[in-house]
Amino acid sequence: MQTEQLFADIPCIDSKESDSFQSNITEYKPKTLLGVLRPQNLKQVKELIKTANNKQVKIYPYSSGMNWGQGSKLPLADESMLVDLSQMNRIIEINEKYKYVIIEAGVTQEQLSNALKNTCFKVPVTGSSAQTSVVGNILERGATGFNIRNSLLMGMEVVLGNGKTVRTGMWHFFKDDDSSENKFLTYSKGLGPDLNGLFAQSNFGIITKVILKLLPKKEGLILHAEATEKDLSSLVDILYDFNQTGITNGWNLITNKNDPRTAVNGQYKYAGEWIALTAIEGATPEITELLKKEALQKLKPVCHFIDFISTTTEQDKYNNPYFKILIDVYNGIPSNYSLETMAQMTGVNLNGNYSIDENKEMVGFSVALPAVPFDGSTVVKVNSVIKEISVRLNVHPFYNFGSLDSETFEGFYRVYFSRTDETAVRLAHEWNKEVHLTLENIGIFPYRTNIDRMDHYVNRKEDDFWNTIKDLKSVLDPNNIIAPGRYCMM
Ligand SMILES: Cc1cc2nc3c(=O)[nH]c(=O)nc-3n(C[C@H](O)[C@H](O)[C@H](O)COP(=O)(O)OP(=O)(O)OC[C@H]3O[C@@H](n4cnc5c(N)ncnc54)[C@H](O)[C@@H]3O)c2cc1C
Structure with a gap:
């Protein structure tokens, strides 16, 4: 029996047709995929988790799969079934009294911005495509413009690998049909342990919805x-x-x-x-x-x-x-300007088609994202490290720093390369590895990392941080079905 037939009630793309899902703008080596499931609602997510446990199928969930530079839609583990949540894209509630919005995993930046157009509120946007998801980016703790979106996370609905459905913050105290007048969900810490942090950059469950605090539009x-x-x-x-x-x-x-x-x-x-x-x-x-x-x-x-x-x-x-x-x-309005200007570097016109993973004419994109202290001398020192590696490998780096919090920058170091030139691809990957290893030597670690570097950071058997993550994994996802190896020991 084909693996996708095990998930009979859930819309699916079979393994033969799922080949294109391996294409990625960084040219990471492909992984064997078993197909792509496209659940439409919470019930189907619960069903698929149950079947994956019963049949021991590895699954890799994503919200829009545009994690460009970090692996796009590629899982770490071979023989995985992708779970594409982009069809779960309802904006469930905009609560103007308590200033929050509840969205499903597949809601895009553009959709949310349009929904808030005639309100007094905004949610910060990234410099990535307007079609990227809000939830996938929050789960990577991504960087946004003029405000920090991640700090607005108030609650999550998560279907754990063990089949339980958890709502974090104050959310679990309320029922869906409670009056919106009563639902005060904008206290993220809730009562008891604060679990919001547990489900970002981890692999314990599938996040189906989140609550975000709304910011006032200001001059x-x-x-x-x-x-x-x-x-x-x-x-x-x-x-x-x-x-x-x-x-x-x-x-x-x-x-x-x-x-x-x-x-x-x-x-x-x-x-x-x-x-x-x-x-x-x-x-x-x-x-x-x-x-x-x-x-x-x-x-x-x-x-x-x-x-x-x-x-x-x-x-x-x-x-x-x-x-x-x-x-x-x-003003919280996203665009595709970054992608368009990136394509223009080699004279490519995207003509409104932002499927850049599949488009080999689009320049390749290798990126390192260190957490850099907000301190002038360190910023200059990190730049000089990157410059030395780039000169030695004869690649052309680009540098950006965007705030992650009051003390920390996302160092957004990139090289662009021709995806059809094997030497250029090899050099870009070598550059990426060297940048990560050299920065580690001066005490600078990534705030987020890609599928090729994950093993280096998480498979540290002597580190009780990662051992504890492994212990949590064994309780929350005992059969290790969800994204094995993602921000967790294999
Ligand atoms: C030119 C350019 C500019 C960019 N600018 C920015 C920027 O300004 N800021 C920034 O942060 N990034 C930026 N990016 C990187 C990237 O495109 C964005 O971070 C993007 O939002 C991530 O893709 P996504 O939202 O589709 O997440 P996804 O690919 O859907 O998910 C990201 C990760 O989270 C996991 N995940 C996602 N959804 C779920 C779920 N529901 N349940 C469980 N796990 C899940 C996935 O397994 C995946 O590993 C840029 C990229 C490019 C090429």
């Missing part, structure tokens, strides 16, 4: 400052100080100017030029004006260009399309 100013490499360290320290003293809202992006999103006229070569972006959100226009003056005075000694962009400005004022996109990002 603000986007601070755009430019400096050269010699002042990068001081610029980072000034921005840190702005966060600590409340001059800015706590979120920052620092990017090299030759990044595909900001490069002008195809100048992708690093020329030592940097752009910093953050937001000023005073309680009143007068306070915003004072904060702006303070920021200007402190930045002047290190920046040769400083601008303040109104988040309600007519976007046409800006010639560079990136600044129009930034205003959208500030």
